[in-house]
Amino acid sequence: MDFNDTPEQAAFRGEVRAWLADNAEPRKDRPSVSRRLDAEEGLILAKKWQNVKAEAGYACRHWPVEHGGQGRPMIETIIYDQEEASFDVPTGFFGIGLGMCGPIMAKYATEEQQARYIPPMIRGQEVWCQLFSEPAAGSDVAGLRTRCHRDGDDWVVNGQKVWTSGAHYSDYGILVARHDSSLPKHKGLTFFFIDMKSPGIDIKPIKQINGGSNFNEVFFTNVRVPDSQRLGAIGEGWQVAIATLMNERLAVGDAPPPDFREVMKLAASCLLDGKPALEDSAVREKIADWYVESMGMKHTKARTLTALSQGRIPGPENSIGKVISASKLQNVSSFGADLMDMGGVVTDPSLMPAAALFQQSYLYSPGLRIAGGTDEILRNIIAERVLGLPGEIRVDRDVPYSDIPTGS
Amino acid sequence: MNFDFSDAQKALKQQTRGFLRAACDTTVPRRVLENADEPYAGELWQQICANESLGIAIPEEYGGIGFGYLELCVVAEELGRAIAPVPFSSSVYLATEAVLLGGSEDQKQALLPKLAAGEAIGTFALSEGPGQATEANLQTTLKNGRLSGTKVPVPDGDVADFCVVVARDGNGASLAVVDLGADGVSREQVDTLDPSRSNARITFDGAEAELLGESGQGWQLKNRVFDRAAVLFAMEQLGGADACLEMAIGYAKGRYAFGRPIGSFQAIKHKLADMYIKNELARANCYYGAWALSTDAPELPVAAAAARVAAIQAFHFASKENIQTHGGIGFTWESDCHLYYRRAKLLALSIGSERVWKDRLVSGLQEEAA
Numbered sequence: 001m002d003f004n005d006t007p008e009q010a011a012f013r014g015e016v017r018a019w020l021a022d023n024a025e026p027r028k029d030r031p032s033v034s035r036r037l038d039a040e041e042g043l044i045l046a047k048k049w050q051n052v053k054a055e056a057g058y059a060c061r062h063w064p065v066e067h068g069g070q071g072r073p074m075i076e077t078i079i080y081d082q083e084e085a086s087f088d089v090p091t092g093f094f095g096i097g098l099g100m101c102g103p104i105m106a107k108y109a110t111e112e113q114q115a116r117y118i119p120p121m122i123r124g125q126e127v128w129c130q131l132f133s134e135p136a137a138g139s140d141v142a143g144l145r146t147r148c149h150r151d152g153d154d155w156v157v158n159g160q161k162v163w164t165s166g167a168h169y170s171d172y173g174i175l176v177a178r179h180d181s182s183l184p185k186h187k188g189l190t191f192f193f194i195d196m197k198s199p200g201i202d203i204k205p206i207k208q209i210n211g212g213s214n215f216n217e218v219f220f221t222n223v224r225v226p227d228s229q230r231l232g233a234i235g236e237g238w239q240v241a242i243a244t245l246m247n248e249r250l251a252v253g254d255a256p257p258p259d260f261r262e263v264m265k266l267a268a269s270c271l272l273d274g275k276p277a278l279e280d281s282a283v284r285e286k287i288a289d290w291y292v293e294s295m296g297m298k299h300t301k302a303r304t305l306t307a308l309s310q311g312r313i314p315g316p317e318n319s320i321g322k323v324i325s326a327s328k329l330q331n332v333s334s335f336g337a338d339l340m341d342m343g344g345v346v347t348d349p350s351l352m353p354a355a356a357l358f359q360q361s362y363l364y365s366p367g368l369r370i371a372g373g374t375d376e377i378l379r380n381i382i383a384e385r386v387l388g389l390p391g392e393i394r395v396d397r398d399v400p401y402s403d404i405p406t407g408s
Numbered sequence: 409m410n411f412d413f414s415d416a417q418k419a420l421k422q423q424t425r426g427f428l429r430a431a432c433d434t435t436v437p438r439r440v441l442e443n444a445d446e447p448y449a450g451e452l453w454q455q456i457c458a459n460e461s462l463g464i465a466i467p468e469e470y471g472g473i474g475f476g477y478l479e480l481c482v483v484a485e486e487l488g489r490a491i492a493p494v495p496f497s498s499s500v501y502l503a504t505e506a507v508l509l510g511g512s513e514d515q516k517q518a519l520l521p522k523l524a525a526g527e528a529i530g531t532f533a534l535s536e537g538p539g540q541a542t543e544a545n546l547q548t549t550l551k552n553g554r555l556s557g558t559k560v561p562v563p564d565g566d567v568a569d570f571c572v573v574v575a576r577d578g579n580g581a582s583l584a585v586v587d588l589g590a591d592g593v594s595r596e597q598v599d600t601l602d603p604s605r606s607n608a609r610i611t612f613d614g615a616e617a618e619l620l621g622e623s624g625q626g627w628q629l630k631n632r633v634f635d636r637a638a639v640l641f642a643m644e645q646l647g648g649a650d651a652c653l654e655m656a657i658g659y660a661k662g663r664y665a666f667g668r669p670i671g672s673f674q675a676i677k678h679k680l681a682d683m684y685i686k687n688e689l690a691r692a693n694c695y696y697g698a699w700a701l702s703t704d705a706p707e708l709p710v711a712a713a714a715a716r717v718a719a720i721q722a723f724h725f726a727s728k729e730n731i732q733t734h735g736g737i738g739f740t741w742e743s744d745c746h747l748y749y750r751r752a753k754l755l756a757l758s759i760g761s762e763r764v765w766k767d768r769l770v771s772g773l774q775e776e777a778a
Contacts, residue, residue, distance in 0.1 A: 001702065003409060005409065075409075278770075281763070284766060284767055284770040285763065285766045287770050288714075288717055288765075288766035288769045289766075291769060292689065292693060292717050292718045292721075295693055296693050296718060299411065299692035299695060300689075300691075300692040302409060302411040302692075303411050303412065305409050307412075309409050320684070320685045320688050320689070324689070378681075379674075379681035379682070383671075383678070383680055386684060387681070387684060388661075389657065389661065389669075389672065389680065391672065392674075
């Protein structure tokens with residue numbers, strides 16, 4: 001066992017660190033730049049940063065050269081991400097595109113399409129979104145209702161998507177729609193990539209409980225999509241969608257703050273019964289719990305990285321990450337506000353410890369327990385795929401989609 | 409980055425698992441549990457001695473085989489999985505470590521070869537009854553080389569040949585080695601939550617004892633011994649937690665209710681997923697603790713505390729929810745569920761409770777930050 005980089009990895013890490021120091025600001029104890037700015041300003045900065053990164057050869061470094069990557073081992077991308085996490089750089093706009101859309105285009109699109117669409121994606125010039133969820137198809141995404149039918153060389157799409165991150169600033173998107181309601185639900189789906197500026201697309205932002213709008217509703221009214229933009233065969237949409245979700249970026253950075261460190265800092269400065277809260281045993285027990293969870297995730301990632309750097313496929317242990325980190329963030333935020341006692345309700349950053357980081361994360365953390373697989377779905381996945389427990393009894397699997405009860 | 413055991417260490421783990429599967433299925437801890445005259449599984453202990461497992465981490469110059477702590481960790485994990493009813497933790501994690509850390513050259517030469525060969529069983533005595541033992545409230549005294557006071561519970565204290573005792577002398581807390589067969593020592597088995605691992609009440613009435621380490625430095629030395637032992641106990645707890653999860657999965661797949669396996673209900677699935685999550689958190693912290701132990705890293709106190717806390721939580725949760733998954737049958741004496749439930753609490757309280765270790769963890773973090 002050792003935690004050291006190989007000499008080659010160490011050299012690369014040193015190079016990355018030096019480059020970041022020259023090109024970015026270290027992270028400070030306050031909300032990151034992406035949370036301080038509104039989406040419009042943030043996007044401009046993020047596009048600029050992504051381009052700088054791509055020019056330097058650090059964006060999608062492990063992707064093949066013909067797709068605009070550097071053809072380097074995955075571990076270098078991970079080392080870059082680890083180092084970048086200590087810097088306050090504008091992010092959050094390209095995760096879907098580079099994490100899901102790029103790999104699925106690389107697998108299913110034609111060579112010409114790949115040459116046209118993937119390089120601008122890497123350079124941050126074109127932003128992509130993913131159009132899977134619907135009002136009546138959240139965890140049960142295969143139950144989606146958006147329809148498509150063939151009309152000459154085109155398909156015509158009608159329906160509604162929801163929870164689409166960044167639809168309003170995206171140039172392209174990937175979409176699953178139902179071409180045949182008489183087939184069982186998983187078999188009647190077809191997959192496309194679409195131009196988000198197409199006529200008939202109407203985008204409305206969703207206002208979240210934290211007041212922000214990171215997601216949208218997207219309405220389709222007779223939107224025409226060329227058949228050449230179909231990814232996979234007609235009726236193969238579910239398999240393509242599953243392949244897309246499998247590509248979710250390996251989360252290797254630390255969970256977003258606040259975490260035990262921020263609670264410790266806060267508890268050292270807040271008084272409880274006239275003494276620093278950090279001396280209180282109930283506070284100490286909580287800090288210990290969160291430390292154990294944080295380090296458990298960190299070292300679990302180290303196990304995953306070990307597998308990757310030895311060229312092995314990582315085990316299933318990484319599946320615990322989001323279940324732990326989302327709830328921890330919610331609990332840490334709530335507890336941080338509690339430590340401020342009556343004053344903990346104030347959200348004005350100029351008045352609050354850590355510029356109201358605890359209060360802000362109290363309001364956005366519930367979303368993390370839902371996005372990208374709810375806590376409940378993730379536990380189902382662990383139980384079925386990792387522990388080998390029997391699948392759910394499905395009452396909707398082998399019947400025509402049109403016969404499935406909808407409750408409405 | 410190589411955060412994994414080596415192939416040779418994994419092979420040792422498989423070999424140990426295979427050995428224990430044959431030599432220590434659950435009928436063995438059950439037999440010890442049900443039989444007050446059998447304080448530990450003697451035949452199994454002889455086999456473990458013959459396998460040279462006791463001296464894995466003891467240097468060759470003291471009669472061990474000098475492998476290292478990662479090897480000891482994988483053996484500990486398998487002993488935990490098998491809930492082996494033997495005095496391994498007392499003799500290896502506690503007595504051996506105390507002698508290695510605090511012993512004079514003469515003491516090491518005298519004690520370690522015997523511990524390595526299994527010719528002597530050692531143990532360690534801190535607790536003096538209900539309540540947290542602290543340097544300030546120690547009642548056992550060491551005066552002019554004589555020990556007086558009562559220690560309870562002392563793990564394997566009824567069968568051990570010698571004991572390292574935490575006692576108060578003129579300079580504060582000190583450690584002393586005492587021969588448990590000596591005059592002035594009386595001992596009796598005490599009933600505990602887990603009779604598959606015996607414990608004793610030992611009374612010292614002027615028993616002859618020899619200082620281990622410096623007088624007045626005993627509490628610090630005890631802490632260093634416990635930091636090292638904490639990682640090894642945690643590996644045992646991890647093994648036990650994994651055994652509970654496997655048992656619960658097996659039952660949930662085979663038990664039918666309402667016309668389907670109970671493992672197809674989300675109430676059970678999510679419970680078992682939570683067990684898996686806690687076990688993986690414990691595993692990650694334990695492996696890191698194993699690394700810190702094997703390299704004697706400055707991170708050891710915090711890493712050991714984190715491993716200890718995570719492993720206590722994982723084994724406790726897995727052992728209680730394993731009973732729950734089994735339903736009524738899990739509450740019967742005949743079911744093996746209670747063997748793990750008992751062991752989980754025994755291990756959770758050996759070398760100090762979860763609360764004590766959480767406090768040590770945060771103190772360690774404060775020291776790191778300072």
